[in-house]
Amino acid sequence: MSETRYTKDHEYIRVEGDVGIVGITDFAQGQLGDVVFVELPQAGKVVAKGAEAAVVESVKAASEVYAPVSGEVVDVNGAIEGQPGLVNEDPAGKGWFLKIKIKDKAELSELMDEAAYQAFVSSCS
Amino acid sequence: MLNNQGRPTTPKDSAVASHETFTRNRGLQMEEALLFEIGRTDVTGVDLDEPASFVSRLGHLAREEEIGLPGLSEPETMRHYVRLSQKNYAIDSGLYPLGSCTMKHNPRLNESMARLPGFSDIHPLQPQSTVQGALTLIEELAGWLMTLTNMDAVAMSPKAGAHGEYCGMAAIKAAIEAKGEGALRKVVLVPESAHGTNPATAAAIGFEVRSVPAGADGNVHPDAVRALMGPEVAAIMLTNPNTCGLFERQIVEIAQILHEGGGYFYCDGANFNAIVGKVRPGDLGIDAMHINLHKTFSTPHGGGGPGAGPVVLSSRLAPFAPVPFIKRDGDKLALVEDAIGTQALGRLTAFHGQMGMFVRALSYILSHGSDGLKQASEDAVLNANYVRARLADLMSLPFGNRPCMHEVLFDDAWLKDTGVTTLDFAKAMIDEGYHPMTMYFPLVVHGAMLIEPTESESLASLELFIMTLRDLAMSALRGEKTRFEGAPFYAPRRRLDETRAARAPVLRWTPPQPITDAQQAAE
Numbered sequence: 216m217s218e219t220r221y222t223k224d225h226e227y228i229r230v231e232g233d234v235g236i237v238g239i240t241d242f243a244q245g246q247l248g249d250v251v252f253v254e255l256p257q258a259g260k261v262v263a264k265g266a267e268a269a270v271v272e273s274v275k276a277a278s279e280v281y282a283p284v285s286g287e288v289v290d291v292n293g294a295i296e297g298q299p300g301l302v303n304e305d306p307a308g309k310g311w312f313l314k315i316k317i318k319d320k321a322e323l324s325e326l327m328d329e330a331a332y333q334a335f336v337s338s339c340s
Numbered sequence: 341m342l343n344n345q346g347r348p349t350t351p352k353d354s355a356v357a358s359h360e361t362f363t364r365n366r367g368l369q370m371e372e373a374l375l376f377e378i379g380r381t382d383v384t385g386v387d388l389d390e391p392a393s394f395v396s397r398l399g400h401l402a403r404e405e406e407i408g409l410p411g412l413s414e415p416e417t418m419r420h421y422v423r424l425s426q427k428n429y430a431i432d433s434g435l436y437p438l439g440s441c442t443m444k445h446n447p448r449l450n451e452s453m454a455r456l457p458g459f460s461d462i463h464p465l466q467p468q469s470t471v472q473g474a475l476t477l478i479e480e481l482a483g484w485l486m487t488l489t490n491m492d493a494v495a496m497s498p499k500a501g502a503h504g505e506y507c508g509m510a511a512i513k514a515a516i517e518a519k520g521e522g523a524l525r526k527v528v529l530v531p532e533s534a535h536g537t538n539p540a541t542a543a544a545i546g547f548e549v550r551s552v553p554a555g556a557d558g559n560v561h562p563d564a565v566r567a568l569m570g571p572e573v574a575a576i577m578l579t580n581p582n583t584c585g586l587f588e589r590q591i592v593e594i595a596q597i598l599h600e601g602g603g604y605f606y607c608d609g610a611n612f613n614a615i616v617g618k619v620r621p622g623d624l625g626i627d628a629m630h631i632n633l634h635k636t637f638s639t640p641h642g643g644g645g646p647g648a649g650p651v652v653l654s655s656r657l658a659p660f661a662p663v664p665f666i667k668r669d670g671d672k673l674a675l676v677e678d679a680i681g682t683q684a685l686g687r688l689t690a691f692h693g694q695m696g697m698f699v700r701a702l703s704y705i706l707s708h709g710s711d712g713l714k715q716a717s718e719d720a721v722l723n724a725n726y727v728r729a730r731l732a733d734l735m736s737l738p739f740g741n742r743p744c745m746h747e748v749l750f751d752d753a754w755l756k757d758t759g760v761t762t763l764d765f766a767k768a769m770i771d772e773g774y775h776p777m778t779m780y781f782p783l784v785v786h787g788a789m790l791i792e793p794t795e796s797e798s799l800a801s802l803e804l805f806i807m808t809l810r811d812l813a814m815s816a817l818r819g820e821k822t823r824f825e826g827a828p829f830y831a832p833r834r835r836l837d838e839t840r841a842a843r844a845p846v847l848r849w850t851p852p853q854p855i856t857d858a859q860q861a862a863e
Contacts, residue, residue, distance in 0.1 A: 246343050246346075247343050248349035248350070248839075249838075249839035249842075249843075251839060251843050252842070273343060273349060274349035274838040274839055274842050275343050275347045275780070275838075276343035276344075300843075
């Protein structure tokens with residue numbers, strides 16, 4: 216059973232054991248429009264919560280993807296570098312960005328759960 | 341973060357052509373090929389005798405193949421360039437309501453003055469004793485710019501707005517370093533509604549940018565500035581009137597906060613055209629401001645340039661003005677070109693600035709006079725408010741229906757649930773023969789449409805523009821989506837696929853293959 220948490224910058228983190236799969240939400244991809252470029256970190260990079268972990272660019276906007284929690288990047292989704300459209304088509308699935316080995320699970324509680332995030336999104340639009 | 345302005349990026353299916361003509365011309369709109377596609381290497385417009393003898397001294401470095409420069413006959417050359425010129429939408433061909441860009445009429449008088457041989461046939465490297473008239477003109481224009489702004493000095497050499505920003509911010513950095521605070525003051529405050537060049541300039545100079553949130557009324561508030569002010573702040577970069585088309589009413593208090601905290605006040609003067617003759621920036625506590633001669637003072641703009649961005653400086657920054665500048669010694673004028681032994685910034689350009697634009701700007705200033713300059717500002721504001729008042733019942737104003745300055749900002753709240761976006765609306769304006777307004781800027785407003793009609797438009801011209809927008813607006817509100825989704829229908833090119841252009845860009849020109857009779861028959 217996995218648990219998904221959300222940031223105010225529209226990243227999600229799906230927790231599977233001590234690893235979190237990070238990507239941008241469906242709302243974020245819809246706002247960005249067609250994604251044309253993704254820049255991913257090297258596996259092994261240590262990131263702090265809130266620090267820039269990746270970059271995503273659409274035709275009209277470039278955004279940073281921030282690490283939802285602190286930890287070490289253990290894997291990145293190379294597929295979206297060649298096919299950035301995956302981020303639009305399946306943001307929660309094939310369009311994931313990176314996997315982080317979570318340093319402190321307590322940080323997860325500072326993030327929004329599904330219900331809180333949906334409420335946050337409806338206040339954005 | 342994100343594309344908060346809601347700009348769509350992919351064309352809808354209806355944005356495809358109905359049928360192509362054989363020539364790809366669309367009636368009298370000529371589909372002009374590139375020079376490399378129509379030129380031939382064996383043709384030239386001029387007859388030159390072959391040299392009697394030709395011996396290359398390049399040895400093994402001599403070129404073995406033709407370089408393939410295209411040639412055309414004289415009539416072909418004329419047609420090529422006339423057709424290209426017809427593709428241009430210019431202020432001379434129609435109303436150009438691009439907000440914050442001030443596409444105003446370029447008076448023909450300016451052009452005749454700039455073509456006087458004493459101004460047009462001189463060279464920057466001529467002895468200064470032979471160009472005293474040109475130097476006098478620069479001195480006189482500089483005097484006017486200082487008078488209109490009530491500032492102590494002006495750097496004439498910057499070549500455009502962003503270059504002027506660089507000059508002003510470099511002067512601020514020099515002043516801070518002269519006070520020994522270079523290591524301390526590293527931060528520049530920039531409001532969210534700023535021109536994109538402002539944070540870019542601050543970053544290019546080496547400052548860290550700190551964003552000042554805009555108030556709900558579209559203005560920058562002193563409390564927001566005060567909260568961000570500290571000993572690490574070098575300056576604020578503020579545009580007044582701002583990009584929401586509003587005058588920053590608390591600008592004097594903002595200046596005081598900066599000055600009391602030991603910082604400087606840079607004003608982006610892109611919108612100075614709204615207040616010339618009405619407000620002097622020096623009276624507001626501004627330390628540096630660039631003036632876009634190509635906006636406020638009617639010199640050509642937007643492909644017809646070049647721009648010119650003189651920077652006025654307060655007494656606190658005057659010693660740091662870059663070289664060269666003009667110094668008067670009795671009857672003689674000379675360019676001071678050496679910064680050694682002074683606090684001057686050094687040099688930003690090769691020579692003294694855009695001489696041709698100086699002539700045009702002074703021609704505009706002198707032909708208008710002090711009363712005319714003031715009236716131009718008033719008329720620019722009046723025209724924008726006329727557009728606002730005539731459209732306010734259909735289109736939505738993000739900060740309420742209150743007076744604006746020289747440009748009026750609408751958002752896309754009124755288009756909600758119509759399926760039509762700001763981008764669609766702009767494309768439909770092209771079908772109607774208008775250059776679109778500025779869209780999706782400023783960033784603080786969703787689906788922004790920023791309209792600046794300028795003082796150049798007559799009431800009749802404004803009315804036609806307004807009636808066109810009203811027709812489009814009512815059409816959108818009636819749900820006539822195809823008029824917008826497929827637009828432009830009548831332009832030389834239909835809607836561009838921005839996504840494909842970014843994902844699969846074609847970066848290399850390849851020669852087109854001529855069509856044979858057999859291929860044509862097969863089609």
